[in-house]
Amino acid sequence: MPWEAATMRKAALEMIETLARRDPRVVFLGSDLGAGTLDGLRRDRPDRFFMEGINEANFIGMAAGLAMEGFIPYLNTIAPFFTRRALEQIAVDLCLHNLPVRLIASGGGVVYAPLGATHLAIEDLAVMRALPNMTVVAVSDAAEMRRLMAESLDWPGPLYIRLAKGGDKEVSDAARGFAIGKAIPVRPPAAVQMITTGVMLAQALEAADLLAAQGVACGILHAHTVKPLDEAMVRAAAAPARLVVTLEEHLRNGGLGSAVLECLADDPTRPIPPLLRLGLPDAFPKEYGSQDSMFQTFGLKAAQIAERVRATLPGLP
Amino acid sequence: MSHPPFHNAAQAIPLDARARFLRRLAVETLEGGGRGHIGSTLSLMEILRVLYDDVMRFRPEEPAWPDRDRFILSKGHGCIAQYVLLADKGFIPRAALRDFCRQHAILGGHPDANKIPGVEASTGALGHGLPIGVGMALAARLRGQAQRVFVVMGDGETNEGSVWEAAMAAGKHRLSNLVALVDYNKLQSYGPTAEVQDMEPFADKWRAFNFAVAEVNGHDVAALRALLTALPLAEGRPTAVICHTIKGKGLPFAEGRADWHHKSKLSAAEIEAMYDALGGRDHA
DSSP, X not given: OHHHHSOHHHHHXXXXXXXXXXXXXXXXXXXXXXXXXXXXXXXHOGGGEEEEOSOHHHHHHHHHHHHHTTOEEEEEEEHHHHHTTTHHIIIIIIIITTOOOEEXXXXXXXXXXXXXXXXXXXXXXXXXXTSTTOEEEEOSSHHHHHHHHHHHTTOSSOEEEEOOOSSOOOOOOGXXXXXXXXXXXXXXXXXXXXXXXXXXXXXXXXXXHHHHHTTOOEEEEEOOEEESOOHHHHHHXXXXXXXXXXXXXXXXXXXXXXXXXXXXXXXXXXXXXXXXEEEEOSSOOOOOSOHHHHHHHTTOSHHHHHHHHHHHGGGOO | OOOHHHHHHHHHOOOOHHHHHHHHHHHHHHHHHTOBOHHHHHHHHHHHHHIIIIIOOOOTTSTTOTTSOXXXXXXXXXXXXXXXXXXXXXXXXXXXXXXXXXXXXXXXXXXXXXXXXXXXXXXXXXXXXXXXXXXHXXXXXXXXXXXXXXXXXXXXXXXSHHHXXXXXXXHHTTOXXXXXEEEEOSBOSSSBHHHHSOOOSHHHHHHHTTOEEEEEETTOHHHHHHHHTXXXXXXXXXXXXXXXXXXXXXXXXXXXXXXXXXXXXXXXXXXXXXXXXXXXXXXX
Protein backbone atom coordinates (compact mmCIF):
# COMPACT_ATOMS: atom_id res chain seq x y z
CA MET A 1 0.00 0.00 0.00
CA PRO A 2 1.31 3.48 -0.77
CA TRP A 3 1.37 4.72 2.82
CA GLU A 4 3.51 1.82 3.88
CA ALA A 5 6.30 3.09 1.70
CA ALA A 6 5.76 6.56 3.11
CA THR A 7 7.41 7.96 6.15
CA MET A 8 6.51 7.25 9.71
CA ARG A 9 5.75 10.93 10.22
CA LYS A 10 3.42 10.99 7.25
CA ALA A 11 1.67 7.91 8.58
CA ALA A 12 1.28 9.58 11.97
CA LEU A 13 -0.05 12.82 10.52
CA GLU A 14 -2.46 11.03 8.19
CA MET A 15 -3.76 9.08 11.16
CA ILE A 16 -4.31 12.30 13.11
CA GLU A 17 -6.46 13.51 10.25
CA THR A 18 -8.37 10.22 10.22
CA LEU A 19 -8.87 10.32 13.98
CA ALA A 20 -9.92 13.97 13.87
CA ARG A 21 -12.59 13.22 11.27
CA ARG A 22 -13.87 10.37 13.38
CA ASP A 23 -13.71 11.98 16.82
CA PRO A 24 -14.53 15.62 17.61
CA ARG A 25 -12.26 15.57 20.65
CA VAL A 26 -9.13 15.34 18.50
CA VAL A 27 -7.22 18.59 17.93
CA PHE A 28 -3.83 19.12 16.30
CA LEU A 29 -1.15 21.56 17.41
CA GLY A 30 2.14 22.16 15.64
CA SER A 31 4.91 24.63 16.35
CA ASP A 32 5.81 26.27 13.04
CA LEU A 33 6.05 23.01 11.11
CA GLY A 34 6.80 22.68 7.42
CA ALA A 35 4.55 24.41 4.92
CA GLY A 36 1.57 22.28 3.96
CA THR A 37 1.56 20.12 7.07
CA LEU A 38 -1.89 18.57 7.49
CA ASP A 39 -3.44 20.90 4.93
CA GLY A 40 -6.41 18.59 4.60
CA LEU A 41 -7.27 18.94 8.27
CA ARG A 42 -6.62 22.65 8.13
CA ARG A 43 -9.06 22.96 5.22
CA ASP A 44 -11.80 20.71 6.58
CA ARG A 45 -11.52 21.25 10.34
CA PRO A 46 -9.84 24.65 10.68
CA ASP A 47 -11.14 25.07 14.22
CA ARG A 48 -9.22 22.00 15.37
CA PHE A 49 -5.96 22.79 13.56
CA PHE A 50 -3.54 25.05 15.43
CA MET A 51 -0.25 26.02 13.85
CA GLU A 52 1.40 27.96 16.63
CA GLY A 53 4.63 29.89 16.66
CA ILE A 54 7.98 28.65 17.86
CA ASN A 55 6.92 28.53 21.50
CA GLU A 56 6.96 24.98 22.79
CA ALA A 57 6.44 25.82 26.47
CA ASN A 58 3.25 27.60 25.50
CA PHE A 59 1.91 25.02 23.10
CA ILE A 60 2.27 22.25 25.65
CA GLY A 61 0.46 24.37 28.23
CA MET A 62 -2.22 25.13 25.62
CA ALA A 63 -2.58 21.42 24.95
CA ALA A 64 -2.93 20.80 28.68
CA GLY A 65 -5.70 23.39 28.89
CA LEU A 66 -7.50 21.81 25.93
CA ALA A 67 -7.11 18.33 27.44
CA MET A 68 -8.44 19.51 30.82
CA GLU A 69 -11.55 20.53 28.90
CA GLY A 70 -11.98 17.12 27.32
CA PHE A 71 -10.08 17.43 24.06
CA ILE A 72 -7.38 14.99 22.90
CA PRO A 73 -4.50 17.08 21.55
CA TYR A 74 -1.93 15.63 19.16
CA LEU A 75 1.24 17.72 19.01
CA ASN A 76 4.12 17.57 16.59
CA THR A 77 7.53 19.17 16.68
CA ILE A 78 11.16 18.09 16.61
CA ALA A 79 11.93 15.70 19.47
CA PRO A 80 14.41 17.76 21.53
CA PHE A 81 12.15 20.78 21.34
CA PHE A 82 9.69 18.75 23.36
CA THR A 83 12.02 16.90 25.68
CA ARG A 84 14.73 19.46 26.30
CA ARG A 85 12.98 22.75 25.70
CA ALA A 86 9.71 22.11 27.47
CA LEU A 87 10.51 19.43 30.04
CA GLU A 88 8.87 21.25 32.94
CA GLN A 89 5.69 21.79 30.93
CA ILE A 90 5.62 18.09 30.04
CA ALA A 91 6.26 17.06 33.64
CA VAL A 92 3.87 19.46 35.36
CA ASP A 93 1.18 20.35 32.83
CA LEU A 94 0.86 16.92 31.22
CA CYS A 95 2.21 14.25 33.58
CA LEU A 96 1.18 15.68 36.95
CA HIS A 97 -2.36 16.17 35.62
CA ASN A 98 -2.15 12.86 33.72
CA LEU A 99 -3.70 14.34 30.59
CA PRO A 100 -4.29 12.55 27.27
CA VAL A 101 -1.88 14.62 25.21
CA ARG A 102 0.13 12.95 22.44
CA LEU A 103 3.62 14.24 21.68
CA ILE A 104 4.71 13.17 18.23
CA ALA A 105 8.44 13.71 18.23
CA SER A 106 10.11 14.11 14.86
CA GLY A 107 13.67 12.94 14.37
CA GLY A 108 14.05 10.42 17.17
CA GLY A 109 17.60 9.26 17.81
CA VAL A 110 20.22 10.40 15.31
CA VAL A 111 17.88 11.09 12.40
CA TYR A 112 19.06 14.70 12.30
CA ALA A 113 22.74 13.73 12.23
CA PRO A 114 23.52 16.27 9.49
CA LEU A 115 22.03 19.06 11.62
CA GLY A 116 24.23 18.42 14.63
CA ALA A 117 23.87 17.82 18.33
CA THR A 118 21.22 20.48 18.97
CA HIS A 119 18.74 18.46 16.94
CA LEU A 120 19.56 14.94 18.11
CA ALA A 121 17.19 13.07 20.39
CA ILE A 122 19.65 10.75 22.07
CA GLU A 123 18.45 11.05 25.66
CA ASP A 124 14.74 11.53 24.99
CA LEU A 125 13.70 8.02 26.01
CA ALA A 126 15.58 8.36 29.30
CA VAL A 127 14.12 11.75 30.09
CA MET A 128 10.55 10.83 29.15
CA ARG A 129 10.82 7.47 30.89
CA ALA A 130 11.73 9.24 34.14
CA LEU A 131 8.40 11.07 34.28
CA PRO A 132 5.53 9.53 36.26
CA ASN A 133 2.41 8.83 34.14
CA MET A 134 4.29 9.18 30.82
CA THR A 135 4.09 6.39 28.25
CA VAL A 136 7.00 6.14 25.80
CA VAL A 137 6.69 4.41 22.44
CA ALA A 138 9.10 3.95 19.53
CA VAL A 139 7.66 1.84 16.71
CA SER A 140 9.69 0.16 14.01
CA ASP A 141 8.13 1.40 10.77
CA ALA A 142 5.32 3.39 9.19
CA ALA A 143 2.87 0.49 9.16
CA GLU A 144 3.36 -0.08 12.84
CA MET A 145 2.94 3.67 13.39
CA ARG A 146 -0.56 3.38 11.94
CA ARG A 147 -1.40 0.63 14.39
CA LEU A 148 -0.02 2.67 17.29
CA MET A 149 -1.92 5.78 16.26
CA ALA A 150 -5.17 3.85 16.07
CA GLU A 151 -4.55 2.71 19.64
CA SER A 152 -3.48 6.12 20.86
CA LEU A 153 -6.93 7.71 20.82
CA ASP A 154 -8.17 6.13 24.03
CA TRP A 155 -4.87 5.77 25.88
CA PRO A 156 -5.56 7.40 29.23
CA GLY A 157 -2.47 9.54 29.94
CA PRO A 158 0.28 11.43 28.13
CA LEU A 159 2.05 9.62 25.32
CA TYR A 160 5.49 10.29 23.84
CA ILE A 161 5.70 8.91 20.31
CA ARG A 162 9.16 8.80 18.77
CA LEU A 163 9.37 9.13 14.99
CA ALA A 164 12.13 7.66 12.85
CA LYS A 165 13.73 9.00 9.69
CA GLY A 166 11.23 7.97 7.09
CA GLY A 167 11.59 5.41 4.35
CA ASP A 168 12.46 2.99 7.13
CA LYS A 169 12.50 -0.63 6.07
CA GLU A 170 9.15 -2.25 6.72
CA VAL A 171 9.78 -4.99 9.23
CA SER A 172 6.62 -5.09 11.31
CA ASP A 173 3.81 -7.53 10.67
CA ALA A 174 0.15 -6.73 11.19
CA ALA A 175 -0.46 -10.38 12.02
CA ARG A 176 1.56 -9.97 15.21
CA GLY A 177 -0.84 -7.26 16.34
CA PHE A 178 -0.08 -4.16 18.32
CA ALA A 179 -0.97 -3.01 21.81
CA ILE A 180 0.68 -0.20 23.75
CA GLY A 181 2.69 -1.78 26.55
CA LYS A 182 2.81 -5.23 24.96
CA ALA A 183 6.20 -6.21 23.57
CA ILE A 184 6.13 -8.22 20.35
CA PRO A 185 8.06 -11.50 20.14
CA VAL A 186 9.40 -11.30 16.60
CA ARG A 187 11.57 -14.39 16.88
CA PRO A 188 11.17 -17.00 19.63
CA PRO A 189 13.46 -16.96 22.68
CA ALA A 190 16.90 -18.46 22.04
CA ALA A 191 20.43 -18.57 23.47
CA VAL A 192 20.98 -15.00 22.34
CA GLN A 193 18.01 -12.79 23.09
CA MET A 194 17.83 -9.39 21.44
CA ILE A 195 15.51 -6.76 22.84
CA THR A 196 14.98 -3.77 20.57
CA THR A 197 13.01 -0.58 20.27
CA GLY A 198 12.24 1.68 17.31
CA VAL A 199 13.95 1.10 14.00
CA MET A 200 16.67 -0.99 15.62
CA LEU A 201 14.32 -3.91 14.99
CA ALA A 202 15.47 -3.86 11.37
CA GLN A 203 19.13 -4.07 12.39
CA ALA A 204 18.30 -6.83 14.89
CA LEU A 205 16.59 -8.93 12.22
CA GLU A 206 19.55 -8.61 9.88
CA ALA A 207 22.04 -9.32 12.67
CA ALA A 208 20.03 -12.38 13.71
CA ASP A 209 20.14 -13.68 10.14
CA LEU A 210 23.93 -13.20 10.02
CA LEU A 211 24.31 -15.04 13.33
CA ALA A 212 21.91 -17.80 12.34
CA ALA A 213 24.07 -18.45 9.27
CA GLN A 214 26.90 -19.10 11.69
CA GLY A 215 24.83 -21.37 13.91
CA VAL A 216 23.91 -18.86 16.60
CA ALA A 217 20.16 -18.74 17.19
CA CYS A 218 18.75 -15.36 18.22
CA GLY A 219 15.42 -14.48 19.73
CA ILE A 220 14.07 -10.98 19.11
CA LEU A 221 11.66 -9.11 21.34
CA HIS A 222 10.45 -5.77 19.97
CA ALA A 223 9.84 -3.52 22.97
CA HIS A 224 8.20 -0.67 21.09
CA THR A 225 6.84 0.56 24.42
CA VAL A 226 9.84 1.51 26.52
CA LYS A 227 7.54 2.64 29.33
CA PRO A 228 5.62 0.88 30.71
CA LEU A 229 8.02 -1.89 29.78
CA ASP A 230 6.39 -5.28 29.23
CA GLU A 231 8.20 -6.78 32.19
CA ALA A 232 6.62 -10.23 32.02
CA MET A 233 7.62 -10.57 28.38
CA VAL A 234 11.15 -9.27 28.98
CA ARG A 235 11.70 -11.70 31.85
CA ALA A 236 10.26 -14.60 29.89
CA ALA A 237 12.47 -13.79 26.91
CA ALA A 238 15.58 -13.39 29.07
CA ALA A 239 15.03 -16.54 31.12
CA PRO A 240 16.45 -19.10 28.69
CA ALA A 241 19.12 -16.79 27.25
CA ARG A 242 22.89 -17.11 27.66
CA LEU A 243 23.17 -13.50 26.50
CA VAL A 244 20.68 -10.67 26.38
CA VAL A 245 21.42 -7.86 23.92
CA THR A 246 19.55 -4.57 24.08
CA LEU A 247 19.56 -2.38 20.97
CA GLU A 248 18.57 1.26 20.88
CA GLU A 249 19.23 4.41 18.91
CA HIS A 250 19.85 6.26 22.16
CA LEU A 251 22.45 6.78 24.85
CA ARG A 252 23.32 3.58 26.70
CA ASN A 253 22.30 5.23 29.95
CA GLY A 254 18.68 5.63 30.85
CA GLY A 255 16.90 4.16 27.85
CA LEU A 256 15.77 0.68 26.86
CA GLY A 257 18.92 -1.08 28.09
CA SER A 258 18.58 0.52 31.50
CA ALA A 259 14.89 -0.34 31.60
CA VAL A 260 15.61 -3.98 30.78
CA LEU A 261 18.36 -4.15 33.40
CA GLU A 262 16.08 -2.66 36.03
CA CYS A 263 13.34 -5.10 35.11
CA LEU A 264 15.67 -8.10 35.38
CA ALA A 265 17.26 -6.80 38.59
CA ASP A 266 13.85 -6.34 40.17
CA ASP A 267 13.16 -10.08 39.90
CA PRO A 268 14.89 -11.54 42.96
CA THR A 269 14.11 -15.11 41.94
CA ARG A 270 16.55 -15.21 39.06
CA PRO A 271 20.10 -14.01 38.47
CA ILE A 272 20.56 -11.33 35.84
CA PRO A 273 21.88 -12.98 32.68
CA PRO A 274 24.96 -11.60 30.91
CA LEU A 275 23.76 -8.49 29.15
CA LEU A 276 25.15 -6.39 26.33
CA ARG A 277 23.68 -2.90 26.12
CA LEU A 278 24.26 -1.46 22.67
CA GLY A 279 23.64 2.20 22.04
CA LEU A 280 25.44 5.54 21.98
CA PRO A 281 28.17 6.45 24.47
CA ASP A 282 27.59 9.14 27.10
CA ALA A 283 28.69 12.00 24.87
CA PHE A 284 27.38 14.42 22.28
CA PRO A 285 28.37 12.98 18.90
CA LYS A 286 31.18 14.96 17.33
CA GLU A 287 30.33 14.21 13.72
CA TYR A 288 27.64 15.03 11.15
CA GLY A 289 26.92 12.70 8.24
CA SER A 290 23.75 10.64 8.32
CA GLN A 291 21.76 8.37 10.60
CA ASP A 292 23.40 5.46 8.80
CA SER A 293 26.93 6.78 9.24
CA MET A 294 26.29 7.40 12.93
CA PHE A 295 25.03 3.84 13.31
CA GLN A 296 28.35 2.80 11.80
CA THR A 297 30.33 5.03 14.17
CA PHE A 298 28.57 3.68 17.22
CA GLY A 299 28.47 0.03 16.20
CA LEU A 300 24.75 -0.18 15.60
CA LYS A 301 24.79 -1.65 12.08
CA ALA A 302 23.64 -5.25 11.80
CA ALA A 303 27.06 -6.65 10.92
CA GLN A 304 28.65 -4.81 13.84
CA ILE A 305 25.98 -6.06 16.21
CA ALA A 306 26.51 -9.62 15.01
CA GLU A 307 30.26 -9.22 15.48
CA ARG A 308 29.85 -7.89 19.02
CA VAL A 309 27.65 -10.85 19.90
CA ARG A 310 30.10 -13.33 18.35
CA ALA A 311 32.99 -11.74 20.22
CA THR A 312 31.11 -11.83 23.50
CA LEU A 313 29.82 -15.41 23.40
CA PRO A 314 33.09 -17.31 24.06
CA GLY A 315 33.69 -15.43 27.30
CA LEU A 316 30.31 -16.32 28.72
CA PRO A 317 29.86 -18.83 31.53
CA MET B 1 8.98 53.17 42.79
CA SER B 2 6.98 53.15 39.60
CA HIS B 3 3.35 54.23 39.57
CA PRO B 4 3.44 56.23 42.80
CA PRO B 5 -0.21 57.30 42.60
CA PHE B 6 -1.49 53.70 42.33
CA HIS B 7 1.00 52.46 44.87
CA ASN B 8 0.22 55.18 47.37
CA ALA B 9 -3.51 54.57 46.96
CA ALA B 10 -3.04 50.84 47.49
CA GLN B 11 -1.02 51.61 50.59
CA ALA B 12 -3.55 54.08 51.95
CA ILE B 13 -6.84 52.29 51.37
CA PRO B 14 -8.27 50.88 54.59
CA LEU B 15 -9.46 47.28 54.89
CA ASP B 16 -13.14 46.67 55.50
CA ALA B 17 -14.54 44.04 57.84
CA ARG B 18 -14.66 41.31 55.19
CA ALA B 19 -11.09 42.03 54.16
CA ARG B 20 -9.99 41.60 57.77
CA PHE B 21 -12.10 38.45 58.21
CA LEU B 22 -10.60 36.80 55.11
CA ARG B 23 -7.12 37.72 56.36
CA ARG B 24 -7.87 36.13 59.72
CA LEU B 25 -8.79 32.94 57.87
CA ALA B 26 -5.41 33.22 56.17
CA VAL B 27 -3.72 33.52 59.56
CA GLU B 28 -5.68 30.46 60.70
CA THR B 29 -4.13 28.62 57.77
CA LEU B 30 -0.65 29.93 58.50
CA GLU B 31 -1.07 28.96 62.13
CA GLY B 32 -2.17 25.44 61.20
CA GLY B 33 0.76 24.87 58.90
CA GLY B 34 3.25 26.91 60.89
CA ARG B 35 4.48 28.32 57.61
CA GLY B 36 3.44 29.87 54.33
CA HIS B 37 3.79 32.62 51.75
CA ILE B 38 2.41 35.57 53.67
CA GLY B 39 3.18 38.58 51.53
CA SER B 40 1.51 37.24 48.37
CA THR B 41 -1.47 35.83 50.23
CA LEU B 42 -2.27 39.29 51.50
CA SER B 43 -1.54 41.21 48.30
CA LEU B 44 -3.86 38.85 46.40
CA MET B 45 -6.78 38.87 48.78
CA GLU B 46 -8.98 41.60 47.31
CA ILE B 47 -8.39 40.39 43.73
CA LEU B 48 -9.61 36.92 44.64
CA ARG B 49 -12.38 38.18 46.88
CA VAL B 50 -13.90 40.27 44.12
CA LEU B 51 -13.54 37.46 41.57
CA TYR B 52 -15.28 34.99 43.89
CA ASP B 53 -17.83 37.40 45.38
CA ASP B 54 -18.87 39.38 42.34
CA VAL B 55 -17.45 38.13 39.05
CA MET B 56 -17.04 34.41 38.49
CA ARG B 57 -19.83 31.90 37.98
CA PHE B 58 -19.36 28.66 39.91
CA ARG B 59 -21.21 26.09 42.01
CA PRO B 60 -19.37 25.00 45.16
CA GLU B 61 -21.63 21.93 45.39
CA GLU B 62 -20.78 21.03 41.79
CA PRO B 63 -17.13 22.07 41.25
CA ALA B 64 -17.01 20.56 37.74
CA TRP B 65 -20.18 22.37 36.57
CA PRO B 66 -19.40 22.70 32.85
CA ASP B 67 -20.53 26.32 32.58
CA ARG B 68 -18.38 27.58 35.44
CA ASP B 69 -15.81 30.23 34.78
CA ARG B 70 -12.30 28.81 34.96
CA PHE B 71 -9.87 30.19 37.49
CA ILE B 72 -6.14 29.43 37.58
CA LEU B 73 -3.93 30.76 40.33
CA SER B 74 -0.77 30.70 38.28
CA LYS B 75 1.25 32.13 41.18
CA GLY B 76 0.54 28.97 43.12
CA HIS B 77 2.53 30.16 46.13
CA GLY B 78 -0.30 32.60 46.86
CA CYS B 79 -2.59 29.61 47.41
CA ILE B 80 -3.64 30.48 50.95
CA ALA B 81 -5.70 33.36 49.56
CA GLN B 82 -7.49 30.90 47.26
CA TYR B 83 -7.93 28.32 50.03
CA VAL B 84 -9.56 31.00 52.16
CA LEU B 85 -12.03 31.87 49.40
CA LEU B 86 -12.72 28.19 48.66
CA ALA B 87 -13.51 27.65 52.35
CA ASP B 88 -15.57 30.81 52.52
CA LYS B 89 -17.64 29.72 49.50
CA GLY B 90 -18.07 26.15 50.73
CA PHE B 91 -15.89 24.24 48.24
CA ILE B 92 -13.89 22.91 51.19
CA PRO B 93 -14.61 22.87 54.93
CA ARG B 94 -13.10 25.67 56.98
CA ALA B 95 -11.47 23.04 59.18
CA ALA B 96 -9.30 22.00 56.21
CA LEU B 97 -7.43 25.30 56.52
CA ARG B 98 -5.90 24.23 59.81
CA ASP B 99 -4.39 21.14 58.17
CA PHE B 100 -2.37 23.28 55.74
CA CYS B 101 0.81 21.45 54.66
CA ARG B 102 0.24 18.56 57.05
CA GLN B 103 1.07 15.09 55.81
CA HIS B 104 -2.36 14.00 54.61
CA ALA B 105 -3.92 17.41 54.06
CA ILE B 106 -5.64 18.35 50.82
CA LEU B 107 -4.19 21.86 51.10
CA GLY B 108 -0.44 22.05 50.48
CA GLY B 109 2.02 24.84 49.88
CA HIS B 110 0.94 24.95 46.24
CA PRO B 111 -2.56 24.09 44.99
CA ASP B 112 -3.16 20.54 43.75
CA ALA B 113 -5.98 20.08 41.25
CA ASN B 114 -6.03 16.37 41.95
CA LYS B 115 -7.04 17.02 45.55
CA ILE B 116 -8.88 20.31 45.95
CA PRO B 117 -12.41 20.93 44.65
CA GLY B 118 -12.42 24.23 42.77
CA VAL B 119 -8.76 24.13 41.74
CA GLU B 120 -8.51 23.75 37.96
CA ALA B 121 -4.75 23.31 37.58
CA SER B 122 -1.87 22.37 39.84
CA THR B 123 0.50 25.30 39.89
CA GLY B 124 3.63 26.27 41.72
CA ALA B 125 6.27 26.24 39.04
CA LEU B 126 5.80 29.72 37.58
CA GLY B 127 4.74 30.60 34.08
CA HIS B 128 2.39 27.65 33.53
CA GLY B 129 -1.01 29.19 34.17
CA LEU B 130 -1.36 31.49 31.21
CA PRO B 131 -0.54 28.82 28.56
CA ILE B 132 -3.07 26.49 30.19
CA GLY B 133 -5.55 29.35 30.29
CA VAL B 134 -5.04 29.94 26.57
CA GLY B 135 -5.91 26.27 25.95
CA MET B 136 -9.01 26.49 28.15
CA ALA B 137 -10.15 29.67 26.42
CA LEU B 138 -9.72 28.00 23.03
CA ALA B 139 -11.67 24.99 24.29
CA ALA B 140 -14.56 27.24 25.32
CA ARG B 141 -14.55 28.83 21.90
CA LEU B 142 -14.41 25.44 20.16
CA ARG B 143 -17.47 24.33 22.10
CA GLY B 144 -19.29 27.62 21.66
CA GLN B 145 -19.44 28.00 25.44
CA ALA B 146 -19.60 31.36 27.17
CA GLN B 147 -17.34 30.68 30.13
CA ARG B 148 -14.40 32.92 30.79
CA VAL B 149 -10.92 32.02 31.96
CA PHE B 150 -9.23 34.04 34.71
CA VAL B 151 -5.50 33.61 35.28
CA VAL B 152 -3.82 35.35 38.21
CA MET B 153 -0.07 35.80 37.99
CA GLY B 154 2.58 37.39 40.13
CA ASP B 155 4.70 40.27 38.93
CA GLY B 156 7.88 38.27 39.45
CA GLU B 157 6.24 35.38 37.62
CA THR B 158 6.02 37.50 34.49
CA ASN B 159 9.83 37.28 34.28
CA GLU B 160 9.18 33.81 32.82
CA GLY B 161 9.36 33.61 29.04
CA SER B 162 6.46 31.18 28.86
CA VAL B 163 4.14 33.97 30.08
CA TRP B 164 5.00 35.99 27.01
CA GLU B 165 4.78 32.98 24.71
CA ALA B 166 1.23 32.54 25.98
CA ALA B 167 0.56 36.26 25.67
CA MET B 168 1.56 36.08 21.99
CA ALA B 169 -0.79 33.13 21.48
CA ALA B 170 -3.67 34.84 23.32
CA GLY B 171 -3.27 37.90 21.13
CA LYS B 172 -3.01 35.84 17.97
CA HIS B 173 -6.19 33.92 18.79
CA ARG B 174 -8.02 37.08 19.93
CA LEU B 175 -9.15 35.40 23.12
CA SER B 176 -11.56 37.93 24.55
CA ASN B 177 -12.73 35.25 27.00
CA LEU B 178 -9.29 35.23 28.65
CA VAL B 179 -8.43 37.58 31.52
CA ALA B 180 -4.86 37.81 32.79
CA LEU B 181 -4.57 39.51 36.16
CA VAL B 182 -1.22 40.47 37.64
CA ASP B 183 -0.73 40.93 41.36
CA TYR B 184 1.73 43.79 40.99
CA ASN B 185 3.00 44.06 44.53
CA LYS B 186 6.41 45.16 43.25
CA LEU B 187 8.38 42.78 45.42
CA GLN B 188 9.75 39.44 44.36
CA SER B 189 11.57 36.96 46.53
CA TYR B 190 14.94 38.72 46.62
CA GLY B 191 13.78 42.29 46.59
CA PRO B 192 12.01 45.01 44.60
CA THR B 193 10.99 44.01 41.09
CA ALA B 194 12.42 47.32 39.95
CA GLU B 195 15.86 46.04 40.96
CA VAL B 196 15.69 42.26 40.44
CA GLN B 197 13.99 42.36 37.04
CA ASP B 198 12.18 45.53 36.19
CA MET B 199 9.09 44.79 34.07
CA GLU B 200 8.36 48.42 33.24
CA PRO B 201 6.87 49.66 31.06
CA PHE B 202 4.57 46.89 32.21
CA ALA B 203 1.19 47.95 30.84
CA ASP B 204 2.84 48.78 27.53
CA LYS B 205 4.26 45.28 27.35
CA TRP B 206 0.78 43.77 27.57
CA ARG B 207 -0.54 46.27 25.03
CA ALA B 208 2.28 45.35 22.69
CA PHE B 209 1.11 41.74 22.91
CA ASN B 210 -2.37 42.83 21.76
CA PHE B 211 -4.07 42.79 25.14
CA ALA B 212 -6.56 45.42 26.22
CA VAL B 213 -5.10 46.69 29.48
CA ALA B 214 -6.44 48.29 32.63
CA GLU B 215 -4.67 49.27 35.81
CA VAL B 216 -6.39 49.30 39.16
CA ASN B 217 -5.77 49.65 42.87
CA GLY B 218 -5.75 45.98 43.78
CA HIS B 219 -7.08 46.60 47.29
CA ASP B 220 -9.94 48.85 46.21
CA VAL B 221 -12.88 46.47 46.24
CA ALA B 222 -15.28 48.89 44.57
CA ALA B 223 -12.83 49.72 41.81
CA LEU B 224 -12.01 46.04 41.20
CA ARG B 225 -15.70 45.19 41.13
CA ALA B 226 -16.50 47.95 38.67
CA LEU B 227 -13.68 46.90 36.38
CA LEU B 228 -14.07 43.11 36.54
CA THR B 229 -17.82 43.10 36.03
CA ALA B 230 -17.38 44.99 32.76
CA LEU B 231 -15.16 42.57 30.85
CA PRO B 232 -13.86 42.14 28.26
CA LEU B 233 -12.25 45.50 28.00
CA ALA B 234 -12.30 45.20 24.22
CA GLU B 235 -13.93 42.78 21.80
CA GLY B 236 -11.51 40.53 19.99
CA ARG B 237 -8.71 41.05 22.51
CA PRO B 238 -7.65 39.30 25.66
CA THR B 239 -7.75 41.42 28.80
CA ALA B 240 -4.85 42.20 31.12
CA VAL B 241 -5.56 43.78 34.48
CA ILE B 242 -2.56 45.12 36.35
CA CYS B 243 -3.54 45.18 39.99
CA HIS B 244 -1.34 47.49 42.04
CA THR B 245 -1.07 45.88 45.43
CA ILE B 246 0.93 45.95 48.63
CA LYS B 247 2.78 42.81 49.60
CA GLY B 248 1.66 41.89 53.11
CA LYS B 249 -1.29 44.30 52.96
CA GLY B 250 -3.04 44.52 56.31
CA LEU B 251 -0.07 43.65 58.51
CA PRO B 252 1.85 46.86 59.16
CA PHE B 253 5.00 45.00 60.17
CA ALA B 254 4.98 42.90 56.96
CA GLU B 255 3.88 45.42 54.35
CA GLY B 256 6.39 45.92 51.58
CA ARG B 257 9.01 43.74 53.24
CA ALA B 258 10.81 41.05 51.25
CA ASP B 259 11.55 39.06 54.42
CA TRP B 260 7.80 38.43 54.82
CA HIS B 261 7.55 36.83 51.33
CA HIS B 262 7.72 33.37 52.85
CA LYS B 263 8.18 32.07 56.38
CA SER B 264 9.04 28.42 56.90
CA LYS B 265 8.65 28.70 60.65
CA LEU B 266 6.17 31.04 62.25
CA SER B 267 6.39 31.65 66.00
CA ALA B 268 3.34 31.82 68.26
CA ALA B 269 4.20 35.46 68.90
CA GLU B 270 4.18 36.22 65.17
CA ILE B 271 0.81 34.53 64.78
CA GLU B 272 -0.63 36.53 67.67
CA ALA B 273 0.77 39.75 66.21
CA MET B 274 -1.00 38.95 62.94
CA TYR B 275 -4.31 38.31 64.68
CA ASP B 276 -3.91 41.51 66.71
CA ALA B 277 -3.30 43.56 63.58
CA LEU B 278 -6.47 42.12 62.03
CA GLY B 279 -8.84 42.64 64.93
CA GLY B 280 -8.16 39.58 67.09
CA ARG B 281 -9.05 35.90 66.85
CA ASP B 282 -12.51 34.82 65.72
CA HIS B 283 -14.42 32.96 68.38
CA ALA B 284 -16.73 30.86 66.28
